[in-house]
Amino acid sequence: MRYFAQRFLQLVVVFLIVTFVTMVAIQAASKDPARDLAGPLNSTEARVEEIRKHYHLDRAYPIRYAYWLKNLVTVDLGNSPTLGASVRTLVGQRAPITLLLGLYSIVLALAISLPVAVYAAYRRDGPFDRFISGATFAAVSLPNIILAVLLGYFFATRWRIFPYAASKIWPWDNPGEHFKNVALPTVTLAVGLVAIFVRLLRSDLVNTLQSDFIVMARAKGLSPARILWRHALRSSLFSLMTSVALQFGGILGGAVVAEQIFALPGMGLLLFQAVQQKDLLVVQACAALFALAVVIINFAVDMLYAVVDPRIRHARALG
Amino acid sequence: MTAPINRPQEGTLLELRNLRTHFSTARGVVRAVDGVSFTLDRGKSLGIVGESGSGKTILARSIMGLLPKRGTIRHGEVLYAGQDLASLGLKGMRKFWGQEMSMIFQDPMTSLNPLMRIGHQISEPLRVHLDMDKVNARATALKLLQDVGIPEPEKRLDQYPHELSGGMRQRAMIAIALACGPTLLFADEPTTALDVTVQAQILDLIQDQRRDRNMSVILVTHDLGVVAGHTDEIAVMYAGTLAEKASTTELFANRKHPYTEALLRSIPRLDQPSHTRLLAIGGRPPDLITPPTGCRFAPRCPYAEDKCRAEIPELEAASADHSFACWHPVGSPRWQSKQDELVSTGVLSASGGIA
Ligand SMILES: Nc1ncnc2c1ncn2[C@@H]1O[C@H](COP(=O)(O)OP(=O)(O)OP(=O)(O)O)[C@@H](O)[C@H]1O
Ligand code: SF4
Numbered sequence: 001m002r003y004f005a006q007r008f009l010q011l012v013v014v015f016l017i018v019t020f021v022t023m024v025a026i027q028a029a030s031k032d033p034a035r036d037l038a039g040p041l042n043s044t045e046a047r048v049e050e051i052r053k054h055y056h057l058d059r060a061y062p063i064r065y066a067y068w069l070k071n072l073v074t075v076d077l078g079n080s081p082t083l084g085a086s087v088r089t090l091v092g093q094r095a096p097i098t099l100l101l102g103l104y105s106i107v108l109a110l111a112i113s114l115p116v117a118v119y120a121a122y123r124r125d126g127p128f129d130r131f132i133s134g135a136t137f138a139a140v141s142l143p144n145i146i147l148a149v150l151l152g153y154f155f156a157t158r159w160r161i162f163p164y165a166a167s168k169i170w171p172w173d174n175p176g177e178h179f180k181n182v183a184l185p186t187v188t189l190a191v192g193l194v195a196i197f198v199r200l201l202r203s204d205l206v207n208t209l210q211s212d213f214i215v216m217a218r219a220k221g222l223s224p225a226r227i228l229w230r231h232a233l234r235s236s237l238f239s240l241m242t243s244v245a246l247q248f249g250g251i252l253g254g255a256v257v258a259e260q261i262f263a264l265p266g267m268g269l270l271l272f273q274a275v276q277q278k279d280l281l282v283v284q285a286c287a288a289l290f291a292l293a294v295v296i297i298n299f300a301v302d303m304l305y306a307v308v309d310p311r312i313r314h315a316r317a318l319g
Numbered sequence: 320m321t322a323p324i325n326r327p328q329e330g331t332l333l334e335l336r337n338l339r340t341h342f343s344t345a346r347g348v349v350r351a352v353d354g355v356s357f358t359l360d361r362g363k364s365l366g367i368v369g370e371s372g373s374g375k376t377i378l379a380r381s382i383m384g385l386l387p388k389r390g391t392i393r394h395g396e397v398l399y400a401g402q403d404l405a406s407l408g409l410k411g412m413r414k415f416w417g418q419e420m421s422m423i424f425q426d427p428m429t430s431l432n433p434l435m436r437i438g439h440q441i442s443e444p445l446r447v448h449l450d451m452d453k454v455n456a457r458a459t460a461l462k463l464l465q466d467v468g469i470p471e472p473e474k475r476l477d478q479y480p481h482e483l484s485g486g487m488r489q490r491a492m493i494a495i496a497l498a499c500g501p502t503l504l505f506a507d508e509p510t511t512a513l514d515v516t517v518q519a520q521i522l523d524l525i526q527d528q529r530r531d532r533n534m535s536v537i538l539v540t541h542d543l544g545v546v547a548g549h550t551d552e553i554a555v556m557y558a559g560t561l562a563e564k565a566s567t568t569e570l571f572a573n574r575k576h577p578y579t580e581a582l583l584r585s586i587p588r589l590d591q592p593s594h595t596r597l598l599a600i601g602g603r604p605p606d607l608i609t610p611p612t613g614c615r616f617a618p619r620c621p622y623a624e625d626k627c628r629a630e631i632p633e634l635e636a637a638s639a640d641h642s643f644a645c646w647h648p649v650g651s652p653r654w655q656s657k658q659d660e661l662v663s664t665g666v667l668s669a670s671g672g673i674a
């Protein structure tokens with residue numbers, strides 16, 4: 001429990017640092033944040049000054065940050081002058097799609113990588129393993145954009161299996177349509193992940209399969225399937241879990257790109273518009289949300305280590 | 320439930336005929352086991368003794384068929400109850416493993432699955448081989464833990480290997496190996512990872528279980544002192560071959576091979592700390608890629624002469640329970656004259672120990 005609290009605190013600190021740094025970076029990049037926030041048009045001097053006061057933009061960064069945090073906690077992040085809605089509404093409408101996209105791609109990638117890596121490691125250096133080694137190498141070198149364009153061309157334009165210009169449909173409204181709409185961006189993201197996951201897991205599995213306890217499991221007369229899935233896999237999950245946590249920020253970044261290509265109205269699209277229009281509040285809120293998601297995933301993976309490995313669990317219980 | 324009902328109680332259980340296990344490596348072919356033949360009767364125990372690297376582990380794993388196929392070249396026959404194991408294939412072997420033959424490994428820390436509860440690890444073969452349901456398997460696992468003398472067995476079922484002491488871990492491993500009532504039990508240096516005080520307990524436990532269950536046991540060790548009180552027969556292994564094989568009493572009373580002689584000389588006395596390696600023999604075992612052409616012990620043997628270096632001495636039976644592979648065994652004229660020389664130059668004391 002102490003470990004849990006400690007780790008949680010650590011992540012809160014990380015979150016604070018990340019959001020503070022992004023705020024400074026975003027606002028320092030602007031000539032006059034107050035003028036940007038007032039909107040490009042119809043901004044009288046008086047209006048600009050009013051905004052400066054309202055968001056405390058005349059104060060030092062730490063104080064501005066403190067006010068921003070207070071707003072964050074009360075989920076009142078102000079209004080977007082250009083998009084004509086509150087930041088809360090904008091982010092609330094768009095963020096779930098991106099987060100779902102990120103999660104879907106991870107789940108899909110894991111569902112594919114696990115059996116592929118297990119079989120490749122089991123038949124190490126066999127034809128399947130060699131094919132997978134080549135295929136994953138190709139997949140890692142393939143840029144997301146090209147993959148997205150190819151997928152779009154074949155599956156949307158030519159065969160019309162999936163919509164090209166996707167629209168936002170919530171899974172609880174119409175699951176079938178929802179998944180149809182997110183299918184192509186999800187696959188776009190998952191391909192690269194599968195390649196990374198398979199390579200990591202396969203090499204860890206190959207190592208695990210040489211350990212003494214695997215020889216012991218064979219000597220017990222267990223079937224290869226049981227040895228692989230019950231004994232070897234669990235010991236080989238650590239790099240994979242770490243990688244999921246480390247990649248998550250990048251995955252969200254990839255989701256932004258994928259949304260652009262498939263015109264899926266998620267955070268990516270919002271972020272793009274906001275950056276173009278110098279909508280600082282929206283950019284800051286998006287960055288904060290991404291940071292929060294990454295921090296939460298890292299925390300979850302960290303807890304998962306302990307679920308998988310009783311030694312970690314016990315060491316933490318003591319520490 | 321644990322033992323097949325019609326299991327014969329006597330007769331030959333295991334016969335090796337010229338077993339060879341070589342590994343092809345980048346440096347060349349490693350002749351880890353190079354022509355080993357012996358027989359083992361039901362209910363008997365055999366100690367395989369030799370220095371580190373002499374091929375004991377590879378021999379045991381070859382018999383069981385546990386070596387990975389990749390890079391392994393295997394010749395010769397392993398007859399188990401008259402059946403050639405090579406004809407069984409991997410699927411057939413899987414039925415044998417755990418049920419007919421099982422193995423206790425050297426290091427219980429690395430050989431038990433660190434992420435699986437002890438109870439689960441014991442009940443796994445019970446469920447796979449004997450089709451037990453969960454409740455039954457757990458009850459049997461508990462009974463096994465009691466049999467191997469683990470304190471608070473109930474609690475251990477739900478613990479993980481790292482929560483047990485070294486001795487308890489090895490007992491748990493023995494419980495796993497015994498679970499399905501094997502006919503032949505291998506123990507590959509089962510005590511090297513343990514405290515001296517625990518070592519004897521574990522060896523006694525294996526002996527007790529052998530008697531109770533009428534198993535045959537092959538006990539692999541580098542320490543002649545370990546097998547002395549715990550096996551019926553001893554096979555001395557040197558560089559992938561058998562140097563000498565005899566009943567334990569015969570071997571200690573009437574050793575024939577100069578290597579055995581050296582081994583016996585290096586057994587630590589009770590009043591001295593135990594050696595883990597054979598310090599008393601000078602030199603090192605030969606390279607297994609290009610072993611000596613004649614007798615493999617020749618480079619280190621005080622009695623070696625030209626014939627030893629040119630011709631391989633075969634393992635031959637001197638009596639019903641004693642065979643050895645040497646041109647000039649202990650007691651032969653050459654041995655005698657060399658022995659006198661060594662004593663006169665002060666290398667050996669007259670009583671046979673190292674001066
Ligand atoms: N997979 C392999 N490839 C090549 N050589 C190997 C392989 N496995 C074992 N050997 C070699 O075979 C020889 C015999 O090894 P083995 O493990 O049987 O020795 P051992 O008698 O059990 O020694 P120890 O007392 O150290 O356990 C060693 O020289 C080892 O280097
Ligand atoms: S054959 Fe010769 S070299 Fe080999 S052990 Fe006997 S005496 Fe020594």
Ligand SMILES: [Mg+2]
Pocket residue numbers: 375376377507508
């Ligand atoms: Mg060994």
